[in-house]
Amino acid sequence: MEPSSATVAAYSPCGSTAAVCRAVAEGTGLAWDERDLARGTRPEPVDPGTLVVLGAPVAGGAVPALGLERLGRVHTAFSPCVLVCAYGDRDPGHGLHDLEAIAPGLGLVPVAAVLAPVRHVMVPALGAGRPTADDLAAYRSFGAAVASALRDAGGLFDLAPPPLPPASCPRERLELGFTAECDPAACVGCGACAGACPAGCIPADEPYLTDTARCDGCMACIGVCPVRARSLSDPARLAAVRERCVAGWEGPHRPRLVMGA
Structure with missing residues (x-):
């Protein structure tokens, strides 16, 4: 089978996951579009047979609940997909397995x-500068390999499922308990934070506030x-967490790219 097009469907609040997914889509050589699931809340129908690059980050060892809910807005039928799990160059947890579990219900x-190892948003020293140019080149090459395998396959189900690496932690998400907060004295009221928040927990007219129950x-x-407000x-606890993470870091990790036989 040969898909006529590709779609990037990524929950990517900070942008790194989407960058990886775009590189995979670019490598396929297909015309492609993008669905920003961190910002959009409407259903996202995809034409059957489209190659879907489905991506989300790991937080606390798992794809966040909001990410799974947003990915669940994608619906299609018998469409091949590439699962993309971005993690902070430390521990991918069971993120890929979370994506694999929801794929059939989406028609994928x-x-x-x-x-994909990327910059760790909480511990920026881990994965700094990633994805690098070399990382993105590897993802483009992998996208080309996926497209070639699909062209050579007689049918979608002639391809074996990808052998996922074992999950590196229990399935329960580790809740670290950090939420975002704002220094009202430093806030200039621009509202950029409200526009970026996927959970909608920052009011646009009062961006110095945060609904911490939803964050x-x-x-x-x-x-x-x-202005770094x-x-x-x-x-203090965040500094201690960062120190432990850096001390136990075994990176940098290489991207892991898998296809079924």
Whole structure:
């Protein structure tokens, strides 16, 4: 089978996951479009047979609940897909397995998978500068290989499912308990944080406020604040977590790219 087009469907609050997914789509040589599932809340129908690059980040060892809900807005029928799990160059947890579990309900048939080390949003020293130019080149080459395998296959189900690497932690998500907060004295009221928040927990007319009950600590708001008025709560505990993570780091990790035989 040969897909006529590709679609990037990524939940990517901070942008790294989407960058990886775009590189895979570019490598296929197919015309492709993109669905921003971190910002959009409407259903996302995809034409049957389209190659879908389905991506999400790992947080606390798992794809965030909001990410799974947003990915669940994609619906198609018998479409091949590449599963893309981005993680902070430390521990991918069971993120790929989370994506594999929801794929059938979306009408997707996994044919390939990517474990992509990216910059750790909470511990920026890990994976700094990733995905690099070399990383993106590898993802483009992999996209080309996936497209070639699909062209050579007699039918979608002639391709074996990708052999996913074992999950590296229990299935329960580790809740670190950090939420975003704002220094009202430093806030200039630009509203960039409200536009970036996938959970909608920052009011656009009062961007110095945060509904902490809904915040999952994705840090998208922190990354876009032009005056650094936003930060994670409990800075002393955050510093201790960062120190432990850096001390136990075994990176940098290489991208893992798998396809079924």
